[in-house]
Amino acid sequence: MEFLRPTTWAEALAAKVDQPDAVPIQGGTDVMVEINFSVRRPPALLDLTAVPELATWSLDGGRYRIGAAVPYSVIIGELGGALPGLAQAARTVGSPQIRNRGSVGGNLGAASPAGDSHPPLLAAGAAVEVESRERGVRMIPADAFYLGVKRSALLPDELIRAVHVEPAAGPQYFSKVGTRNAMVIAVCSFAVALHPDERRVGTGLGSAAPTPRRAREAEEFLAAELDWSAPLQPALLARFGELCAGAAAPIDDVRGTAGYRRHAIAVLARRTLTWAWHDHLERRAA
């Protein structure tokens, strides 16, 4: 197996053109597991850990630009205030060791339906910055990025450079069902992000369909029905849960049944919206 180790972004893009079947490796917490278990044996690895800019984040034009290599521990430690939904999801990833190595870029690259960063990125309306040497930069909205089980809109000559997310305009929550509290792949997960300025609520479902996805009908329902100055009505909350469960297309597998996942999505949706609404009304009253 060849091992390519570019030290600049330009070299990395060139290497991906020269050898499109080279598998990028960032933290390696997915790639090394696959290699060790012989799930795949790529002809070459494209190690991105020596490209320093990938490990940095910045606030550009009112949006956070998080380099593909920024580990979960940095998102938790440095961006938790501005991006609470993503930071909550990051806190549930693996163990401290995994959170120190694993990155949102790697989570996007793997495009697993169960990846924990996807629901909050969908709910917040994030965009993925990808680049190829020949065609330059493309900004892919998160809800157009996931195409199928472990398949994304990334083309063979492209690399993920960063993810762009606006600072939270309102309360955000993420919740995950697992068989224990840590080191667990989600049975299903859900994220909600309130956008009070736009009178809009964003959603993201995880591990409940072939791809992470938004519950669009549920979002439209809330946009039409929510009174942003009043307590949540139980009937509205129940309908929101039903519509979120309806957006799921889960499977039966070792982690849970499709029926359980649908039920759990409704519970998580009601629960996270209730938490977020509580914070929203408290902020209004303050």
Ligand SMILES: Cc1cc2nc3c(=O)[nH]c(=O)nc-3n(C[C@H](O)[C@H](O)[C@H](O)COP(=O)(O)OP(=O)(O)OC[C@H]3O[C@@H](n4cnc5c(N)ncnc54)[C@H](O)[C@@H]3O)c2cc1C
């Ligand atoms: C013990 C353990 C526990 C885990 N727990 C969780 C969990 O709770 N939740 C969860 O979501 N995940 C979990 N994971 C999976 C993994 O940690 C995450 O998916 C993590 O985000 C991967 O990031 P990484 O930087 O290690 O990616 P890598 O393993 O380096 O890469 C992952 C994929 O992304 C591609 N890739 C990486 N960087 C780029 C780039 N810049 N451009 C294009 N493609 C790229 C790679 O080719 C590969 O396909 C766990 C893994 C382990 C081993």
